[in-house]
Amino acid sequence: MISKDAIFNIKSNAEFDALALDVFKFQFKNNKVYRSFCDLLYKHPSGIKQVSEIPFLPIQFFKSHEVLSTSSSVQKTFSSSGTTGSITSKHLVSDLSLYEESYLKAFKHFYGNIEDYVVLALLPSYLERDGSSLIYMVNDLIEKSNQTESGFYLNNLEELAQTLKVLEAKQQKTLLIGVSFALLDLVEAYQFDLKHTTIMETGGMKGRRKEIIRQELHQTLQTGFGVHQIHSEYGMTELLSQAYSKGHGIFECPPWMKILTRDTEDALTIQNPNKTGGINVIDLANLNSCSFIATQDLGKVDNNGLFEIIGRFDNSDIRGCNLMAL
Numbered sequence: 214m215i216s217k218d219a220i221f222n223i224k225s226n227a228e229f230d231a232l233a234l235d236v237f238k239f240q241f242k243n244n245k246v247y248r249s250f251c252d253l254l255y256k257h258p259s260g261i262k263q264v265s266e267i268p269f270l271p272i273q274f275f276k277s278h279e280v281l282s283t284s285s286s287v288q289k290t291f292s293s294s295g296t297t298g299s300i301t302s303k304h305l306v307s308d309l310s311l312y313e314e315s316y317l318k319a320f321k322h323f324y325g326n327i328e329d330y331v332v333l334a335l336l337p338s339y340l341e342r343d344g345s346s347l348i349y350m351v352n353d354l355i356e357k358s359n360q361t362e363s364g365f366y367l368n369n370l371e372e373l374a375q376t377l378k379v380l381e382a383k384q385q386k387t388l389l390i391g392v393s394f395a396l397l398d399l400v401e402a403y404q405f406d407l408k409h410t411t412i413m414e415t416g417g418m419k420g421r422r423k424e425i426i427r428q429e430l431h432q433t434l435q436t437g438f439g440v441h442q443i444h445s446e447y448g449m450t451e452l453l454s455q456a457y458s459k460g461h462g463i464f465e466c467p468p469w470m471k472i473l474t475r476d477t478e479d480a481l482t483i484q485n486p487n488k489t490g491g492i493n494v495i496d497l498a499n500l501n502s503c504s505f506i507a508t509q510d511l512g513k514v515d516n517n518g519l520f521e522i523i524g525r526f527d528n529s530d531i532r533g534c535n536l537m538a539l
Contacts, residue, residue: 215239217311220497221318223468230264233471233495236504237267244282246274247503254481265473265483269493269507275302275451283307283501292344293450302450304346307501312453315498316350317357319467323457324388324411327354331380332363333373335391335399338421340367346450347415351390374403377410384409390446393430394421400437413444413457427462427522447522451506453498462521469497472520474512486516489523 215235223229238258240247247270251257256268274280277300281287285307293302306312320327332355339345355363362380366373380387387410391399396414412434431443442460456464456472466472474490476482484490492510499506514520 215500217314220311220469220500221314223497229468229471229497232497233264233267233504234261236497236500237261239500240282240503240505244280244503246270246278246280247282247505250274264471264495267495267505268481269475269505270503271480271507272302272449272451272509274503275304276300279303279305280502281305281307282503285501289349290344291346291349291450294338294342294345304450304453304502306453311498311500312346312349313353315454315467315469316353319455319457320354322467323459323465327357328359329386330358330363331360331385331387332358333376333387333389334365335373335389335395336365336415337367337395338392338417340365346453347448350448350455354388370399370402373399374405377405377407381405381407381409387411388413390415392417396434397422397430397437400434404439405437406439408439410438410440411444412438412440413446415446415448431462449508451499451502451508452494452496454496456520464520464522466518466520471495471518472512472514474514475507477511477526480507486514489513491526492520492522 219232223232241251241258250270251268254268261267287305287307288309289306291304291306334351334355336348336351339348362376377389389410390413393414393416414434434443435441444460445458445462446455447464448455454467454470456466456470458464473493474484474488475493476484477490480491489511492508492512494506494508495504497504509526510522511524511526512520512522
């Protein structure tokens, strides 16, 4: 049995690779959907010797199938946001402690103790629906921060602006995590000069504004908040781990997560670093669902495993996914 300790105490690339191969064998054996996908590709653990040979399940399977590697009962179902009438992804989570340990340890890894921060959340589009894994995480971070000022803001931008200014005057370390359109609304209404606040965007205009390129978004937010860098979080419903960027849109994974890119013309070919391709994620915290996911994001990974997101495939770009009809 693969333990949480093994996942969250990885110390080297060699340890990561060895555990990833063990997780692959476990999920091949216990996940019917993933096993069927691997069988279609004629991929079997006996023939997989390195991580780059492991098959990555197209993320669309989370819309059409129950992706589970356990017979334990489901504690929580996280669902993606979707346009009206569209099919949403569902991530069935049988062990919430895996998710909690993943985001708490990742936050500590990148930012230090949560108790040192006031956590302010400006996530209206997420608060307005059920099943958001981001809301679950941020709500727990707010509680764990143990600061009376921590909390969610929906449309009360004036109150949020006042809170930010009070905390700044107290030189209180603060994290403001928000969806892009709401952060833009805030800096269009108020001007800041923040020295003690980390601004973290979670992406997305959610149909509220015209999409703009990341550099333009970050430049506007940097000017509006008076900060040198805009931080970002890279996560999704189908993952139990997040990568973080402390500026310039360059993301880093926690030790139990890794990004590879696949050839856009051949979904089964993993590319060398520094080439733009489809983002494949290995998330070992996804022990009870699937740890090997081919996303619809386009990006680039450098020699040190740092990555950037360049865009998304549109449906006509997705090749090699004609195995979807399981």
